[in-house]
Amino acid sequence: MPGAAQQDWDLGGYRVTGLLGSGGMGKVYRAVDADGLEVAIKVLHPHLSRDQDARERLRREVSALHRVRHDRVARVLDAEIDGVDAFIVTELLHGLTVDQSVAEDGPFDGATLVELAEELADALAAIHGVGVVHRDLKPSNVMLTEDGAKLIDFGIAQVGDESRVTQTGLVVGTAGYLAPEVFAGAAPTVPSIDWYAWAAVLLFAATGQQPFGAGPFQAVLARMTQGAPKTDTLPVGTAAGLTAALHPEPSLRPTPDVVIAQLRSPHQIIPEIPAVHAAETRRITREEIVAVPYQPTEYQPVADGQPHPDPYIPATPPPPTASMWNWMAYPPQLPRSAGVIGGFVLVAMALATWSAWTAGVATVAMFVLARTVGISRVGRWRLKMRHGNVSTMAIVGRTPWYFIRALAGSILPIATGLFFGFVVLAAIVGGLWLAVQIDLIDDDLRRIGRTAEMVGFALAMLTTAVMAWKWDSTPVRGKNGQALDFSGPSHMGMRRVVMGFAPSRAARSVCALVLWLIAAAIVLVAISTIGDVVPLEWMPERLRFIW
Numbered sequence: 001m002p003g004a005a006q007q008d009w010d011l012g013g014y015r016v017t018g019l020l021g022s023g024g025m026g027k028v029y030r031a032v033d034a035d036g037l038e039v040a041i042k043v044l045h046p047h048l049s050r051d052q053d054a055r056e057r058l059r060r061e062v063s064a065l066h067r068v069r070h071d072r073v074a075r076v077l078d079a080e081i082d083g084v085d086a087f088i089v090t091e092l093l094h095g096l097t098v099d100q101s102v103a104e105d106g107p108f109d110g111a112t113l114v115e116l117a118e119e120l121a122d123a124l125a126a127i128h129g130v131g132v133v134h135r136d137l138k139p140s141n142v143m144l145t146e147d148g149a150k151l152i153d154f155g156i157a158q159v160g161d162e163s164r165v166t167q168t169g170l171v172v173g174t175a176g177y178l179a180p181e182v183f184a185g186a187a188p189t190v191p192s193i194d195w196y197a198w199a200a201v202l203l204f205a206a207t208g209q210q211p212f213g214a215g216p217f218q219a220v221l222a223r224m225t226q227g228a229p230k231t232d233t234l235p236v237g238t239a240a241g242l243t244a245a246l247h248p249e250p251s252l253r254p255t256p257d258v259v260i261a262q263l264r265s266p267h268q269i270i271p272e273i274p275a276v277h278a279a280e281t282r283r284i285t286r287e288e289i290v291a292v293p294y295q296p297t298e299y300q301p302v303a304d305g306q307p308h309p310d311p312y313i314p315a316t317p318p319p320p321t322a323s324m325w326n327w328m329a330y331p332p333q334l335p336r337s338a339g340v341i342g343g344f345v346l347v348a349m350a351l352a353t354w355s356a357w358t359a360g361v362a363t364v365a366m367f368v369l370a371r372t373v374g375i376s377r378v379g380r381w382r383l384k385m386r387h388g389n390v391s392t393m394a395i396v397g398r399t400p401w402y403f404i405r406a407l408a409g410s411i412l413p414i415a416t417g418l419f420f421g422f423v424v425l426a427a428i429v430g431g432l433w434l435a436v437q438i439d440l441i442d443d444d445l446r447r448i449g450r451t452a453e454m455v456g457f458a459l460a461m462l463t464t465a466v467m468a469w470k471w472d473s474t475p476v477r478g479k480n481g482q483a484l485d486f487s488g489p490s491h492m493g494m495r496r497v498v499m500g501f502a503p504s505r506a507a508r509s510v511c512a513l514v515l516w517l518i519a520a521a522i523v524l525v526a527i528s529t530i531g532d533v534v535p536l537e538w539m540p541e542r543l544r545f546i547w
Contacts, residue, residue: 012080012087014041030092038332039077044086062088067130072123074143074152093152094332095145095385098205102139104478105386108205112386113238114263117202119149121256124198127151128191137197138177139204144385146331176200176211180225180248192250199245199259200229207233211246224248235266240273331381333486334495340508341494343515345465350522352461353454359461364414367468367490371406372399374493378476378484406489409472413490417468421460428456454526 009016014031021028026044033039065076078089096104098116108116120142127134134141134151143150179196200211212223213230223229227248231239241262247253254262258272344366351359379402380395472488485492502508 011041011043011085012078012083012089014039014089016041031089033089038092040090040092042088042090044088065127065132068127068132070123070126071147072119072150073126074150093143093145093150095143095150096382097140098142098144098149098201099139100478101144101385102205102208105382107208108386110266113202113206114260116149116205117198117256117260117263120151120198120201121260123149123151124191124194124256128194133191134194134197136174136177137194137201138174139201142201146381146384175217175220176224179250181250183221183225192253195253195256196246196250198256199242199253202263203229203231203242203246206238206242207231237262237268237270238266240269244273331377331485334492334499335505335508337495337498337502337508339512340498340502340515343512343519345462346519347515347522348465349458349461350519350526352457353523353526356457356461359457360464363461363465364410366494367414367472368403368406368410370490370493370497371410371472372403372493373496374485374489374491375405375409375476376402377492377496378489382484409489413468413471414464416471417464417466420467421464424463425456425460428459 011029011031014033016029016031018030019027020030020040026042029041029043031039031041059081062076062079062081065073069075074093075091076088077091080087102108124134124137136153137151141151141153143152177197177200179193181190182193203211207230209230210220211229212220214220224246225248227243227246229243229246231243234242241254241259244252244254244262245256245259252274254273258270262270262273348359348363348366351362376395376399379398383394469490472490474488475483475485476489478484498508498511502511
């Protein structure tokens with residue numbers, strides 16, 4: 001199998017174009033199928049590929065997931081279980097996980113929390129209907145996309161953990177999301193553990209904090225077995241519904257429909273929610289611990305009674321670490337439009353030969369427009385992830401703010417571009433002045449001067465555009481530093497503008513040709529005026545006689 005450094009290679013009929021992530025299970029690559037559809041390919045590590053039991057479990061999981069055709073589940077599209085390189089092809093999603101979304105935009109509340117609960121409930125019902133249990137539902141395994149919430153990384157990710165279970169007798173999970181009955185030895189394959197994790201994910205989404213608080217693992221585990229989640233910041237109804245859903249006794253938990261009904265009435269407790277009393281407090285000994293804390297690492301009994309420090313559960317999840325994923329935290333990449341964008345640059349250069357001020361104003365306006373469109377693209381995408389379909393008026397209402405951000409962010413790139421553009425222009429003027437000084441120019445001085453002016457302004461405009469474009473190549477980033485687009489806002493915005501009037505490749509080719517012809521016509525007109533111009537006021541006195 002090619003190494004991670006190789007990006008353009010073929011695997012099972014798919015063209016691999018880049019590495020998305022890696023982890024204990026293997027590596028995940030971004031790829032394109034024969035129809036040009038972007039997919040994610042999870043290539044399992046060789047040691048897992050050699051484990052026949054793991055392959056068999058993987059085969060059962062993939063077979064079950066193939067039967068799941070639901071909008072709330074990241075679909076498995078293809079798999080190769082028996083080949084030398086075992087791999088799975090999944091849907092490539094674009095969005096943020098729940099923990100990333102909370103870090104970027106704060107906790108969920110009201111209708112957004114209800115919508116998240118409904119979408120996740122639909123997803124769990126779909127996979128349970130075909131006999132699949134997620135077994136590791138947590139905020140980082142729930143993706144928020146433009147089409148709503150979707151489950152990712154279930155079943156397959158558990159195969160490797162299951163092979164370790166047979167070796168160590170441990171169950172790998174996530175403290176605060178793994179149901180208490182699993183700690184007591186219940187099989188981690190019953191649907192109730194997914195519904196417990198569902199309520200824990202909703203509690204995290206509503207508060208932005210770990211469901212059972214922070215502290216040593218033993219303390220968090222005690223709160224879980226007591227049925228004492230951290231709900232003190234929530235409205236009374238919301239707190240009652242989620243507390244009931246996180247009861248340590250599965251038989252006493254309300255159904256998901258009842259919990260959702262309670263979330264719709266956050267400020268009052270509905271009759272269907274039972275009074276939840278804390279379970280009897282009982283300290284769980286180390287020998288009984290069969291699960292691991294957040295960011296799983298095996299937690300085992302210590303021989304000879306030696307002390308073993310408890311893992312510490314932070315109040316909020318730690319930043320995402322390198323792991324397997326089949327998603328990208330930004331909108332889908334737009335097609336490249338180098339021909340059309342290059343055509344706009346050529347038109348700007350041509351305008352500079354005619355009127356430098358006109359070319360400069362047009363270039364700045366286009367740059368600010370592109371940045372505004374790029375920033376609004378990310379803003380609209382984030383709104384849709386949290387609120388579903390967003391009205392046109394909501395986007396229009398935010399446009400002035402997007403424009404202000406774009407204008408403020410354009411100052412430095414444009415200033416940098418103008419600086420280097422004037423450097424180029426000064427170099428040409430200086431070269432012309434030197435040529436006059438040493439009598440290298442003795443022909444039609446007027447024509448030569450106008451030609452130098454045209455070339456100088458065209459090259460200065462080219463330098464300005466290129467430097468501003470390069471300077472603005474940094475992607476839009478969120479509050480926690482997460483990149484929210486493939487490239488800078490002007491790059492993505494310009495592609496979006498081009499796609500607006502030339503959505504197909506053929507249309508973009510025609511548009512590029514038209515722009516090149518317009519640039520050529522402007523240059524020809526400018527050339528025809530050589531000798532009929534007035535010297536510019538900014539020219540040094542020594543050079544004015546050229547005109």
